[in-house]
Amino acid sequence: MTEKMLGVLGGMGPLASAQFMVRLTLLTPAERDQDHIPTVLWSDPRVPDRTAARLGTGEDPLPALLRGLRGLEAAGCGAIAIPCNTAHGWFAGMRAATRLPILHIVDAAAEDLHRQGVAPGPVGVMGTAATLAMGLYQEGLAGAGRDCLLPDAEVMARLVTPAIALVKANRVAEAYEPLAEAARSLVARGARAVVLGCTEIPLGITAGPALPFAVVDTIDALARAAIAWARG
Template sequence: MSKILGVLGGMGPLASAHFMLRLTLLTPAERDQEHIPAVLWSDPRVPDRTAARLGGGEDPLPALLRGIRGLEAAGCGAIAIPCNTAHGWYAAMQAATALPVLHIVEATADELARLGVTEGPIGVMGTAATLAMRLYQQGLEQRGWHCLVPEAAEMEGQVTPGIALVKANRVAEAYAPLAEVARSLVARGARAVVLGCTEIPLGIAAGPALPFPVADSIDALARAAITWARAD
């Protein structure tokens, strides 16, 4: 099997581009030839995942499968999807391809362990659909963590607007509302905060570093991809 990584992206485009940047920066390499061959399929036409789950919007699965077919045709050996909410269709995507599809929730759980956060409540930030589907709650609770999520008012007033600001390329403006919610989760007892939407790490990175552990789902997926690429 080829060690070319396929990246099913465009959800959103900036998050996908940032994933490629982090994949490059986190790869231990001294020269071009030591980096991971990768093909980015960045298709922002994929229907909105949150609207599909919560508002009866158009099903994104056909567009996701179209991207998978394209990555298969390009000779990729595994697929990474730098969009958390798209993992609500993970089972259908994995069933449609023989290629391994790296799971962003599993990767983020590994990132928490790498950070040394082995117990205690974990704060989880994400889109309304990601939280409603309990992608992180189920995945982390299976590994022994208890999850705290933002209050409904925080989702409506800060998290969802913060994500929208990143998607609108107004990244610096996203820091204040997103960081405020992260701090609120820690004040409620969270030992660390999962940035479980790939727009959220971009907003958080636009301001001062938070004084507690954060598990960045973009970095987590990049590390999982590097582990896959370097495996014998």
């Protein structure tokens, strides 16, 4: 049992943050209700689109993100998890605005590569166009000695971006095949594993047969990081 309260800054998208809550619950070693982690989910789908903002075609989401942080602070949370990869492009601004530690999803993914014993070498990274353009994983995994292989522009336009949109439209099963094809293309180029670096992508990937290579589900990775924080 833990007395620590976790804050979840969610709604980006709503299904991804709901799945984070499911996985946090299922991954927590527990025998009874009281063994689980006290958690407050702030699910606000009104946060402006992160990809559009980062690519210069949409409204800045930082004010809405800070509003959520203030709400979680007021609720008595002791740390923040954000089950949206692209939102981590505003990590510095969020960190500067709160006294609470924020669990970084890229650090969680790096730890999950280690946990799975993925052999040294490059890893594939799938994500939104903004996440890849910001270099969140390229920079974050470089510290762990990992080079990143990214989908090319054709694969992003034909497979990854439309599949993310399908998940956001609640057409999850339809997203599986394009995402699986994109992941297979990265392994064919030499990736030792594929990081599902958008929290919509694991939802699509788990809607079909398991892939025959290692993947890092960033929803699960962040949930494991939250459990480690709560357990001290």
